[in-house]
Amino acid sequence: MTELHRQQHDHLDRLQQDYARVLAEHRYDGVLLYSGRPARHFGDDQHASFSAYGHFVHWTGQASLAHSWLLVRPGEPPTLYLYAPADFWHLPARLPEEPWVARFRVELRDTPEPPPLPRGRYAVLGEASPAMAQALGAAANPPALVAALDELRVRKSDYEVACLRKANRRALAGHRAARDAFLAGGAELDIQLAYLGAARQRESELPYANIVGVNAHGGVLHYQHYDLEPPGKRHSLLLDGGCRHRGYCADITRTWPGPDAAPEFAPLVEGLTALQQRLIAGLAPGGSFVALQRRLHEGLATLLVEQQLVNASAEAVLESGLTRAFCPHGLGHLLGVQVHDVAGRVDAEGRPLPPPAEHPSLRLTRELEAGMVVTMEPGLYLIPMLLEAHRHRPEVAWRRLEALADHGGIRIEDNVLVTAEGPVNLTSREG
Incomplete structure (x- = not known):
């Protein structure tokens, strides 16, 4: 393991501790982070350049993963729902062969739809509509929680x-x-x-x-x-x-x-x-x-x-x-x-x-x-x-x-x- 990989492990440890604290303070059992989706040009079948939601990238470092989800719950390894459908038109998404991946539960999915949530009080953050969050029984981008998680990105590891x-x-x-x-x-x-x-x-x-x-x-x-x-x-x-x-x-x-x-x-x-x-x-x-x-x-x-x-x-x-x-x-x-x-x-x-x-x-x-x-x-x-x-x-x-x-x-x-x-x-x- 390189020094960078060790630093990344420490970074993930800190994120898990900080998320657990913030979620407890705001009385959530977990948060589902949506990486986002590329926007399609109007009247066209081409998409604009894409960059994933910042809080998703803060955990994964993967700015190009679209239609993927990250479930963070205190006391549990984060679960990465990776959108990687079988496709001969495009190369499916894949994760790098690096030690940090073992810190996540990775579930490959062939649908861009959000995964079902466990029982409890959850929030969905990112480019998720209120209707989508409501269908999951979760809150969509609650401002106080978003502000608290934003604050975790201010001081760098x-x-x-x-x-x-x-x-x-x-x-x-x-x-x-x-x-x-x-x-x-x-x-x-x-x-x-x-x-x-x-x-x-x-x-x-x-x-x-x-x-x-x-x-x-x-x-x-x-x-x-x-x-x-x-x-x-x-x-x-x-x-x-x-x-x-x-x-x-x-x-x-x-x-x-x-x-x-x-x-x-x-x-x-x-x-x-x-x-x-x-x-x-x-x-x-x-x-x-x-x-x-x-x-x-x-x-x-x-x-x-x-x-x-x-x-x-x-x-x-x-x-x-x-x-x-x-x-x-x-x-x-x-x-x-x-x-x-x-x-x-x-x-x-x-x-x-x-x-x-x-x-x-x-x-x-x-x-x-x-x-x-x-x-x-x-x-x-x-x-x-x-x-x-x-x-x-x-x-x-x-x-x-x-x-x-x-x-x-x-x-x-x-x-x-x-x-x-x-x-x-x-x-x-x-x-």
Whole structure:
């Protein structure tokens, strides 16, 4: 048995103990987790890409198992009802030959319907309709129970951290190959294909659709296309690319100047990278992520002044709200079996913690705790529709900004483990 397998056994032990406690607190005899089903395109016989329900993946690490069920009961091994019908059109699902499988009772099934439940009080979680749960005599996604189980995913086990490290290594291999493809003159599609090949992951298995923004496309926060032809000039590449390993997600962003970049661009990339590293150093148990969000904007104001994009004091830039036009998104979020992992906006009692009014896109508002893995992703973008509202400001160096308009934007993102001894960056700086 490898060290990873031993860590996985410990992870499963902890899950069994935690589920037993939560189920007892909420007076349930057990919970049935549904992996989910791929959605079919309307009027078609083709399905969309699929990823299993997070709580199912938390136990099994299997993000591609559809139509399967996991019954968890205190004092009993979990029962995995694996949908694996005899089929010559498709290869039936199968489990890996690994030690963790022996921890489960596995029952192969040829129907996607839910299994019957034993006597008692049960809940069904996942993409299960109230009618389906009612037919089983169970509750469908009771909010209090779901919130309590969400909380179990906030602090990562050693096994989960190991999986996240591996996902980061594979994603970084993709980033390096993508950078090389860009510098060699490739189009966005060429860059994406180079990424997939180096990360050894097919597109439908990625935790999210990679963002490959060349030039001005880097200023579209969730840019969703891949140009087939290379640009005439290569100013910049913003690549937000992930990878999934044993169900766990990497979420990394890098920005590189191209051979045709304006001389002002590289210092901005370097300045934002330095700011990101200072923000990472501030990650500690008990710290406020909302306070870090404010520090992000303080740092942006200073960078804008230092790089002569705004001719005013950093304090005046911050007070004016101008930095939010350059970075409208949040600093980061929880990371795990989902990219935007659960429980980022609740307190320890499960009560909502909405983002501050000035930062409505912030996905993580709770106090930091040891064991959390968070992304840290400051950005600096040239987004015309946001900057236009500040066109009346004479302190903004509009000519310098116009020289950078074709560069789109900058985002630097790492995945970081919060510990009592200090932050542990799971994303190597060599990317």
